[in-house]
Amino acid sequence: MSALVEIRDMSKIYNPGENEVRALDHVSLTINKGEFVAIIGQSGSGKSTLMNMIGCLDVPTEGTYILNGQDVSSLKDDELSDIRNREIGFIFQGFNLIPNLTARENVELPLIYRGVAQKERHELSEKALGIVGLSHRMSHRPSEMSGGQQQRVAIARAIAQAPPVILADEPTGNLDSASSKEIINVLKELHESGRTVILITHDNDIAMQAKRIVRIMDGKVERDYENGREE
Numbered sequence: 001m002s003a004l005v006e007i008r009d010m011s012k013i014y015n016p017g018e019n020e021v022r023a024l025d026h027v028s029l030t031i032n033k034g035e036f037v038a039i040i041g042q043s044g045s046g047k048s049t050l051m052n053m054i055g056c057l058d059v060p061t062e063g064t065y066i067l068n069g070q071d072v073s074s075l076k077d078d079e080l081s082d083i084r085n086r087e088i089g090f091i092f093q094g095f096n097l098i099p100n101l102t103a104r105e106n107v108e109l110p111l112i113y114r115g116v117a118q119k120e121r122h123e124l125s126e127k128a129l130g131i132v133g134l135s136h137r138m139s140h141r142p143s144e145m146s147g148g149q150q151q152r153v154a155i156a157r158a159i160a161q162a163p164p165v166i167l168a169d170e171p172t173g174n175l176d177s178a179s180s181k182e183i184i185n186v187l188k189e190l191h192e193s194g195r196t197v198i199l200i201t202h203d204n205d206i207a208m209q210a211k212r213i214v215r216i217m218d219g220k221v222e223r224d225y226e227n228g229r230e231e
Contacts, residue, residue: 005030107125
């Protein structure tokens with residue numbers, strides 16, 4: 001397998017100087033294409049900062065980040081935005097759906113921003129909604145769907161144009177246990193179909209669903225192991 005995410009000696013420092021905070025402290029991490037990795041840590045551990053780096057939502061103070069072969073460590077905001085649109089499918093805890101749009105229109109929205117032609121948008125959105133089991137709900141608005149169904153729409157939106165990385169930030173945080181299991185199963189199916197899934201969570205039970213677990217504590221990688229074969 002080839003490396004998709006390569007983080008080398010990365011630090012993120014806030015308030016440099018006497019009262020500096022090292023949200024990330026010399027972190028190195030490689031994630032290969034096709035992996036299903038959970039990054040787990042409690043509040044303040046640095047996991048959210050690491051997610052922001054992996055998702056090109058921020059840049060490191062020190063160190064290098066190679067995403068899909070491109071050094072993105074010091075890109076400007078507009079360049080990072082372009083990388084995010086092309087390389088990363090985001091799934092957030094809060095769904096982030098537009099209330100007055102249907103499921104299909106919500107999935108199509110990022111494709112409009114990317115300049116995808118209408119016919120292709122329709123095809124991609126219908127295919128993505130089919131993958132997450134919502135072909136029968138394409139015309140429904142968020143208020144007409146359960147929380148689990150709304151999150152599946154958000155997953156369809158993330159995967160519609162087959163980005164190299166699916167980055168899921170606490171995707172079950174607003175869901176009951178049954179819906180949480182449903183969403184984790186969708187992520188597992190995406191991984192089994194060959195997609196790279198990176199799951200950010202504070203929940204041990206959720207993390208244990210991944211093939212590989214990276215534990216973050218005090219801005220450092222505390223442990224990095226294959227699930228079921230802890231080293």
